[in-house]
Amino acid sequence: MSSITKTFPGVKALSDVNLRVRRGEVHALCGENGAGKSTLMKVLSGVHPHGSYEGEIRYAGEECRFRDIRASERRGIVIIHQELALVPQLSIAENVFLGHEPARRGVIDWPETQRRTAALLRRVGLDEHPGTPVADLGVSKQQLVEIAKALAKDVGLLILDEPTAALNDEDSAQLLRLIKGLRNQGITSIVISHKLGEISEVADTVTVLRDGRTVETLALADPGTTEERIIRSMVGRSLDNRFPDRTPRTLPRSTAPALEIRDWTVGHPVDHHRTVVDRASLHVERGEIVGIAGLMGAGRTELAMSVFGRSYGRYLGGTVLRDGSEIRTRTVSEAVGAGIAYVTEDRKQYGLDLQDSVSRNISLASLPRLARRSIVDGHRERLVAEDFRRTMNIRTSSIFEQVGRLSGGNQQKVVLSKWILAGPEVLILDEPTRGVDVGAKYEIYTVIDRLAAEGKAVLMISSELPELLGMCDRVYAMAAGRITGESGRAEADQELLMRLMTHDPAEPADAAPSHDAPDEGPSR
Structure with missing residues (x-):
């Protein structure tokens, strides 16, 4: 050529x-x-x-x-x-x-x-x-x-x-x-x-x-x-470090975690004899980045989607708490209203309207904030989109460009911008850098790190173990729908995580147990 x-x-x-x-x-x-x-x-x-x-x-x-x-x-x-x-x-x-x-x-x-x-x-x-x-x-x-x-x-x-x-x-x-x-x-x-x-x-x-x-x-x-x-x-430059320097959380520990999931159980949407998430329990503190590792089919995305408005499967039991108080997340609107955001792994199907503009996609989850008397303020919407375009380094000729024409990395930045604008206290990020080049990955990592520094609680799912080890304060491992172990940043390595990811959940794992919480039964 x-x-x-x-x-x-x-x-x-x-x-x-x-x-x-x-x-x-x-x-x-x-x-x-x-x-x-x-x-x-x-x-x-x-x-x-x-x-x-x-x-x-x-x-x-x-x-x-x-x-x-x-x-x-x-x-x-x-x-x-x-x-x-x-x-x-x-x-x-x-x-x-x-x-x-x-x-x-x-x-x-x-x-x-x-x-x-x-x-x-x-x-x-x-x-x-x-x-x-x-x-x-x-x-x-x-x-x-x-x-x-x-x-x-x-x-x-x-x-x-x-x-x-x-x-x-x-x-x-x-x-x-x-x-x-x-x-x-x-x-x-x-x-x-x-x-x-x-x-x-x-x-x-x-x-x-x-x-x-x-x-x-x-x-x-x-x-x-x-x-x-x-x-x-x-x-066009050297990346000496693939990940930002992660400073350990210095925010005062709250009396209760920002997000706590207790005994969360979800059934398969079609096969009623199959359980895809089985009594999963985990917690995330404010200012923390917590990872979930697991092989394909382990139940990581199913856990995230079911917590976020029960977007997947059949709810069978479990409780979600924000700052120690039980919250309802039966619908996406309830989850967003409770301060939870979910960045999906499939941005093209679930995260974006590919036919609409960058500006409209960024404002999509925050229309009430941008409205006056139930009518969206177009001028304010454009100002917000321009601000995110600059701060997130979204490479586009215009905020009015169709988002489907953007590269994968820039589409991912639009999805992140959409949920950051919504002002959540808890962000669930499902494969946040899938299909993204190393330069754009570093930019996304920097955004995630900044959100944690601002006191947000971040739960991050990734299939790339180096990514979890480079970004997270703690990592949970899942296998066959169950949490099989938890490891802190200091002791975690790829060998330990892989052992937990392939562990039979029926057998005890040789790693630190996940956060214990009293059983208070399912929310209604």
């Missing part, structure tokens, strides 16, 4: 970008959110058609002018977007061959479709029947279905946009092994990722973009290509 320039109204997303990928290699594409990585790959794959950008694309020695994504797929270039393009109601086989079904005389040959799908599933290491509905699969298995779908199109160049963003460590490792295996089969891959450890493990070469321009291309085999070197190229 030579001298690629792409402009949107008011924004130059790419400026004279160059990318050279060798046949049979895994080439990583890095950069901060908004650097232009996804835009560049959409140009390559025909999502942005020829004529909508300047520059030249040459593939296998020939110039390419793709009019749409089908044209690039006919040449063997297939992109797997961060938001998977699968139809949940259809089977694996129907998804894999959607649009190019094996047919005889215009009639789909289902036995052949099933046979070829089964062969592709074996190739990607997925042990599922081709007739299984995609809705019944977890995210990691759906990712493998997407790769099988790409292989069905005789892929020569596979583009993966943040392929492990929604996966836990074990599933991420399996996917990286698959990418290495595809390389051994002669398939070239371009991987967009913010996880530098994964890039170092799987990639041969890395190209760094910054502010829509090519910074440099580095060979991972070169001893000088360290994570620090890549970070410096990405953000």
Whole structure:
């Protein structure tokens, strides 16, 4: 790709970008959110058609002018977007061959479709029947279905946009092994990722973009290509510390925790015989950042969503207390009114209105505060949005820009701004830096640290153990819906947390017990 320039109204997303990928290699594409990585790959794959950008694309020695994504797929270039393009109601086989079904005389040959799908599933290491509905699969298995779908199109160049963003460590490792295996089969891959450890493990070469321009291309085999070197190229400065210096809480200890959850129990929304959160108890003091660690399916998000207005599952029992007094959180309005905010892990589905502006999204949870006689004061709303745009460093051309056009990191800052404006005393942050680059992560960490310093109580869920260890004063571990242990900042390490996260809740854990509280029964 030579001298690629792409402009949107008011924004130059790419400026004279160059990318050279060798046949049979895994080439990583890095950069901060908004650097232009996804835009560049959409140009390559025909999502942005020829004529909508300047520059030249040459593939296998020939110039390419793709009019749409089908044209690039006919040449063997297939992109797997961060938001998977699968139809949940259809089977694996129907998804894999959607649009190019094996047919005889215009009639789909289902036995052949099933046979070829089964062969592709074996190739990607997925042990599922081709007739299984995609809705019944977890995210990691759906990712493998997407790769099988790409292989069905005789892929020569596979583009993966943040392929492990929604996966836990074990599933991420399996996917990286698959990418290495595809390389051994002669398939070239371009991987967009913010996880530098994964890039170092799987990639041969890395190209760094910054502010829509090519910074440099580095060979991972070169001893000088360290994570620090890549970070410096990405953000234009060195990040000596990945986390802000965390000063231990100096606020006077209150007589009761800011947030206390006692014996919280939640049933599965469909399977009434299954308990997803089982008598979970924890507490968070004012000025504290407390983490929850756990593997996928441990019940962390289910706990957070059910506490926040019972947004998930069936309430079976338990009590929530604020400053020692029981509060009602039966609805989202009650939870917000009680001073609790929840930053969801899925900002695009639950956190934002992607069709509306940055300004409207920031004010969404605080309309009564911005209203006069039940009418929103538009001038005040704009002033507040501009203030958050500046203090949160939200990179946007205007507060009136559609939030769906922002990068993931800037969308996350909008979600945080929305809940900070609501003035909560307790913030529950569910994967607050998922899909966010290292530079934006540090900015978000600084905001979280500042909120704790102001006396807010922060409960933080993360799948990244270094993040929990770097940010939290204490960390709880969950497994199979139960709290399996608690560890303070001084003694916590990845080995201890992993042991607790994989611990059988029926057996006693060899770590400090969680905060004891008298059993006062469920709230009504």
